[in-house]
Amino acid sequence: MTAPVLVLVDHTEAGAVRAPVRELLTLARDLAGGAGVHAAWAVDGVEPTADVVAELAALGATHVHRVVADADLHLSAVLSEAIASLLDATGAGLLLVVSSFENKEMIARLAVATGAGVITDADGLALVDGRYVATKTVFAGTWTTACAITAPLAIVALKPNSVQPVRVDAAAAPQIGEHVVAVSDKARRVHLVERTERPASGRPDLGSASIVVAGGRGTEGDFSVVEELADAVGGAVGATRVATDEGWIGHDAQIGQTGVTVAPRLYIGVGVSGAVHHRGGMQASGTIVAVNSDPDAPIFEIADFGVVGDLFTVVPQAAAEIRRLKG
Numbered sequence: 133m134t135a136p137v138l139v140l141v142d143h144t145e146a147g148a149v150r151a152p153v154r155e156l157l158t159l160a161r162d163l164a165g166g167a168g169v170h171a172a173w174a175v176d177g178v179e180p181t182a183d184v185v186a187e188l189a190a191l192g193a194t195h196v197h198r199v200v201a202d203a204d205l206h207l208s209a210v211l212s213e214a215i216a217s218l219l220d221a222t223g224a225g226l227l228l229v230v231s232s233f234e235n236k237e238m239i240a241r242l243a244v245a246t247g248a249g250v251i252t253d254a255d256g257l258a259l260v261d262g263r264y265v266a267t268k269t270v271f272a273g274t275w276t277t278a279c280a281i282t283a284p285l286a287i288v289a290l291k292p293n294s295v296q297p298v299r300v301d302a303a304a305a306p307q308i309g310e311h312v313v314a315v316s317d318k319a320r321r322v323h324l325v326e327r328t329e330r331p332a333s334g335r336p337d338l339g340s341a342s343i344v345v346a347g348g349r350g351t352e353g354d355f356s357v358v359e360e361l362a363d364a365v366g367g368a369v370g371a372t373r374v375a376t377d378e379g380w381i382g383h384d385a386q387i388g389q390t391g392v393t394v395a396p397r398l399y400i401g402v403g404v405s406g407a408v409h410h411r412g413g414m415q416a417s418g419t420i421v422a423v424n425s426d427p428d429a430p431i432f433e434i435a436d437f438g439v440v441g442d443l444f445t446v447v448p449q450a451a452a453e454i455r456r457l458k459g
């Protein structure tokens with residue numbers, strides 16, 4: 133059994149496709165088995181350009197839908213009604229979204245409205261005996277589970293860095309359509325009054341970065357060493373709760389059970405002990421590197437590569453050597 137797959141295209145305010153969407157389209161192509169990969173672009177003030185459409189096609193989109201609503205698509209209630217309507221129109225059996233706070237709120241509403249089966253924070257998805265089976269880690273990254281969706285409609289939120297994006301050899305031009313939705317009064321109960329974009333740090337987004345450098349109490353509040361290494365490797369900056377509670381860095385940088393969950397290909401912990409609450413948000417990382425002066429720090433139990441030493445000596449040297457090697 134194969135069915136069309138619908139992919140929600142997360143995009144920046146400037147209209148660029150966010151990197152994890154490439155993973156969704158690659159996965160959708162495999163799972164649709166020729167039944168069609170539909171890309172949904174919510175027209176929330178930003179239109180998909182010809183370059184964007186070409187990029188979506190190169191990743192396997194057979195259809196690109198401009199989703200237009202008579203209310204603000206930034207609101208989860210509005211977007212979920214619009215996507216519900218598009219699921220109906222396309223006959224898709226699976227919706228793929230990037231696992232983010234906003235999308236998880238949106239698909240929760242969508243599942244209630246459609247009776248779909250939902251899996252969030254998945255790191256893999258396959259079609260097994262006609263059912264979508266997703267893998268995900270649970271209990272602070274200590275267990276891996278496989279969950280099958282038994283409802284006719286499946287919704288899966290995939291964590292960034294779960295799939296290697298692959299382009300198609302010869303992409304055909306996708307069908308482009310407009311899907312206009314009039315949302316219910318219920319979806320209009322909240323109005324978005326104002327939106328302010330956070331000033332760009334110039335670094336990748338923490339939740340979807342493929343490299344993350346996290347600083348902990350060991351930095352004693354001097355995050356410049358963490359930032360220096362992050363910039364040398366092109367990574368995002370994260371932190372432990374101690375660091376954010378101390379006000380050394382904003383709370384949105386907190387990784388862990390009560391913060392952001394990250395699963396980069398490379399995680400580097402700098403002066404981070406590896407407490408269970410922190411591990412819950414980073415244990416699924418591909419390769420874990422730790423710099424800590426205490427050889428008995430718990431983070432070394434899960435590290436692939438560890439350096440026992442003073443971070444103020446080790447990290448600047450590492451950053452300088454990486455910059456030298458990169459030329």
Ligand SMILES: Cc1cc2nc3c(=O)[nH]c(=O)nc-3n(C[C@H](O)[C@H](O)[C@H](O)COP(=O)(O)OP(=O)(O)OC[C@H]3O[C@@H](n4cnc5c(N)ncnc54)[C@H](O)[C@@H]3O)c2cc1C
Nearest residue numbers: 348349350372373388389390403405409410424425426443
């Ligand atoms: C309900 C609850 C939820 C929580 N949620 C989170 C969460 O989401 N995320 C989170 O991170 N924490 C969370 N915490 C807190 C968590 O339990 C730990 O207290 C916290 O993660 C520890 O942060 P840390 O590693 O920076 O500090 P510490 O545990 O104090 O570790 C600092 C480390 O730095 C090393 N160090 C010191 N100086 C140097 C140096 N010069 N060079 C190299 N290494 C050095 C030390 O050896 C030590 O291992 C939560 C706690 C609770 C109770």
